[in-house]
Amino acid sequence: EAQVTQNPRYLITVTGKKLTVTCSQNMNHEYMSWYRQDPGLGLRQIYYSMNVEVTDKGDVPEGYKVSRKEKRNFPLILESPSPNQTSLYFCASSLFSGASAYEQYFGPGTRLTVT
């Protein structure tokens, strides 16, 4: 089954404790992206990757890191989480050619609470 998986689905942590949210896709997609969803703000892009070892900042990258060492995985790292990073996080993937727009497939989400 074609899918994007995220782990964990729910996470409660404390300020300053480093955490990683994993994302994996089995569709051989080049493009992967992280979004955060907040009420009234929609989905905002944090970071994206167009292929292995190619990553770039989205609209709200502060406080986050990513890496793309393998095509299927795109982990999101919070080195020192703060309460304003409490949010619902989604990983997404899609084909990428630079010539067209493709459907993005979203994972089930990770609800993060930072106290």
Next chain:
Amino acid sequence: QQQVKQSPQSLIVQKGGISIINCAYENTAFDYFPWYQQFPGKGPALLIAIRPDVSEKKEGRFTISFNKSAKQFSLHIMDSQPGDSATYFCAASVRGAQKLVFGQGTRLTINP
């Protein structure tokens, strides 16, 4: 800076009625306009999408209307059903960039 503005934030429609959600954009370089549907506890999923070379696209009960000169597009759900209750996001992207800019979302409730 919200490049895609979506309204209303919430909408309640009776079963069988027409649900209408509107979006407006600023960037004239946008050339792909998808709508995503999100059920509680799930990730968004592509519902329907349109490019600016057509003014309307219909898939079943779902229709996108696009007005390029006004820089507006809307989603119409005909014969709305309780199973359509979800949050809907409009989005836009520039050709080849793959980056989606999302609207704020509309929580749609269809009353039986």
